[in-house]
Amino acid sequence: MENTILDVRNLQVTFDTYGGSVKAVRGLDFSLRKGETLAIVGESGSGKSVTTKALMGLIPKPAGKIPKGEILFEGRDLAKLSDKQMQKIRGKEISMIFQDPMTSLNPTMKIGKQIMEGLILHQKLSQSHAKTRAIELLELVGIPEPKSRINQYPHQFSGGMRQRVVIAIALACNPKILIADEPTTALDVTIQAQILELMKDIQKKMDTSIIFITHDLGVVANVADRVAVMYAGKIVEIGTVDDVFYNPKHPYTWGLLGSMPTVDNKEEKLIAIPGTPPDLIHPPQGDAFAVRNEYVMQIDLEEEPPLFKVSDSHYAATWLLHEDAPEVEPPAAVKERMKGITSNHTSVREDYHS
Amino acid sequence: MSKDKILEVKELKQYFHTKKEVIKAVDGISFDIYRGETFGLVGGESGCGKSTTGRTIIRLYDATSGEVKFNGIDVHDKKSKKNLKQFNRQMQMIFQDPYASLNPRMTVREIIAEGIDIHGLIKNEKEKTERVQQLLETVGLNKEHASRYPHEFSGGQRQRIGIARALAVDPEFIIADEPISALDVSIQAQVVNLMKELQEKHGLTYLFIAHDLSMVKYISDRIAVMYFGKIVELADSDELYNNPLHPYTKSLLSAIPLPDPDFERDRTRTIYDPSKHDSVNAEFREVTPGHWVFCTEGEFKNFKLAKAKA
Numbered sequence: 015m016e017n018t019i020l021d022v023r024n025l026q027v028t029f030d031t032y033g034g035s036v037k038a039v040r041g042l043d044f045s046l047r048k049g050e051t052l053a054i055v056g057e058s059g060s061g062k063s064v065t066t067k068a069l070m071g072l073i074p075k076p077a078g079k080i081p082k083g084e085i086l087f088e089g090r091d092l093a094k095l096s097d098k099q100m101q102k103i104r105g106k107e108i109s110m111i112f113q114d115p116m117t118s119l120n121p122t123m124k125i126g127k128q129i130m131e132g133l134i135l136h137q138k139l140s141q142s143h144a145k146t147r148a149i150e151l152l153e154l155v156g157i158p159e160p161k162s163r164i165n166q167y168p169h170q171f172s173g174g175m176r177q178r179v180v181i182a183i184a185l186a187c188n189p190k191i192l193i194a195d196e197p198t199t200a201l202d203v204t205i206q207a208q209i210l211e212l213m214k215d216i217q218k219k220m221d222t223s224i225i226f227i228t229h230d231l232g233v234v235a236n237v238a239d240r241v242a243v244m245y246a247g248k249i250v251e252i253g254t255v256d257d258v259f260y261n262p263k264h265p266y267t268w269g270l271l272g273s274m275p276t277v278d279n280k281e282e283k284l285i286a287i288p289g290t291p292p293d294l295i296h297p298p299q300g301d302a303f304a305v306r307n308e309y310v311m312q313i314d315l316e317e318e319p320p321l322f323k324v325s326d327s328h329y330a331a332t333w334l335l336h337e338d339a340p341e342v343e344p345p346a347a348v349k350e351r352m353k354g355i356t357s358n359h360t361s362v363r364e365d366y367h368s
Numbered sequence: 369m370s371k372d373k374i375l376e377v378k379e380l381k382q383y384f385h386t387k388k389e390v391i392k393a394v395d396g397i398s399f400d401i402y403r404g405e406t407f408g409l410v411g412g413e414s415g416c417g418k419s420t421t422g423r424t425i426i427r428l429y430d431a432t433s434g435e436v437k438f439n440g441i442d443v444h445d446k447k448s449k450k451n452l453k454q455f456n457r458q459m460q461m462i463f464q465d466p467y468a469s470l471n472p473r474m475t476v477r478e479i480i481a482e483g484i485d486i487h488g489l490i491k492n493e494k495e496k497t498e499r500v501q502q503l504l505e506t507v508g509l510n511k512e513h514a515s516r517y518p519h520e521f522s523g524g525q526r527q528r529i530g531i532a533r534a535l536a537v538d539p540e541f542i543i544a545d546e547p548i549s550a551l552d553v554s555i556q557a558q559v560v561n562l563m564k565e566l567q568e569k570h571g572l573t574y575l576f577i578a579h580d581l582s583m584v585k586y587i588s589d590r591i592a593v594m595y596f597g598k599i600v601e602l603a604d605s606d607e608l609y610n611n612p613l614h615p616y617t618k619s620l621l622s623a624i625p626l627p628d629p630d631f632e633r634d635r636t637r638t639i640y641d642p643s644k645h646d647s648v649n650a651e652f653r654e655v656t657p658g659h660w661v662f663c664t665e666g667e668f669k670n671f672k673l674a675k676a677k678a
Contacts, residue, residue: 058522058552203579204620206623235626274582284557287554290522
């Protein structure tokens, strides 16, 4: 496809444990276009974080393996690169923002130095050039008085400011792809909003492609162009943000959407998805979601559904989309949600006037 | 709802002294919680004092000043061993992190039965086993789980164990400090549904502390918004959501991402600038019945006027 910067094909990741081999990612196909934000959502254990680790070449060896699949980035298969070759890409072409800014920064190193590290290593800048660039980067991510701040340590920054530093480090070498793994989960709502705005701003300026991992559907609606919903190591639904929020097809996506309260559904029960995700040492036969699916059919227990095409941009892996399947409607609360909440949510927009 | 007060908090202050400064984590807050309701306490920033408030109410901290009355009795008064025990039984807590709040070396049975033993609620082993099994079933686990250790459970299941532990001593009032923040969305809904069910069945009263306003609105009857140690606004949850008055509440509401792409595309965020208004002369004032705002006399008049027009 035109403008595709990353193409993941049939990616599989396994981990050897005493209990057996965990099939964490079980055949993943997606592509990332230049300048777009692809959100990957799913619950813990769905394989979203493992996927990003595979892209970064950070799967711990020897327990972790990529037995099959390709990660094509600018014509090269990242899954086949050696550690040394990968080091040249990591932090330079593809970089990452981690969830917890407390643990992803080195507490004993001044933050200026932490930003300069990558610049000196990858871009071969001199000390003084790297320092100038570090100050520019801190300015870019909205840290006041960057000249004095570069000589401070992480503990002297608040949580939101630390995450800005982490973003500055990730952006240092103008990466083509930025992977953000729950970058705002540890932050407060107001700070989260600032960081999301900052990321969108920077993306506009630099035309970076972003893979955004999160389980917060509100955040997804805010940042994403396209959304991939993962379950048990597979993509079960993928489409534009409008496809997935306004025309969801997979019962798991329905469950996710229904489990968030809407503004007016106080009296109703939330639609909880019953049960827990399957054991990926022995993935179930057929559709992995079948046992938690209230729309389950016989075939779900026998055969795995392929990705059915809904439209050119929208695919979902559920037998419900097969032509022989009965017509089913999503739960009422989800249909309500699909209509959008804009209409009954005016108060939030009113400006404060005193 | 009956207006029987189970908890009264008056001018509560909780200061922490460090070498350099005094941190005013809770700075003179007052509110009542009625029996059978869910009272939501939210704040946007960490460090706004919402967790400290919960911990002071349950006597984990000694209050700097002010008063907390539970069933009419001062919580922070000196108590005889017997009275303290009774207090501890009536008020229980559910913690945020289901990984840190369960002892990894105790079985689920030991964890749940600990309170039962301390309070001597059941003496005979057979009945205790039955009670533990019954509690596990109440929270949606099964009796085989009793002999397992916390590491064998997922986050949502652990939170259920924490809830079973809190319920074991038949409390009247439960403080839930961010009970769902560490859980996945689908599991959050399970735990919230469970809490609502238990409330109906056992007539519990909750203080629900959280930063996720949409979930708080869903579960709470009334909500108080905290900002740097102070409650800036308190109202029925629908009223607070539909007619926020304090600029901080507005900014907080405008920052919550909602799962609707169209709405998100033209979201305008209101930024709160505390320097824009006078917080020194501000007081907690009741604008309409039950809707309290921390404001100055002038702001109060404006709010009243705006309300009268609406």
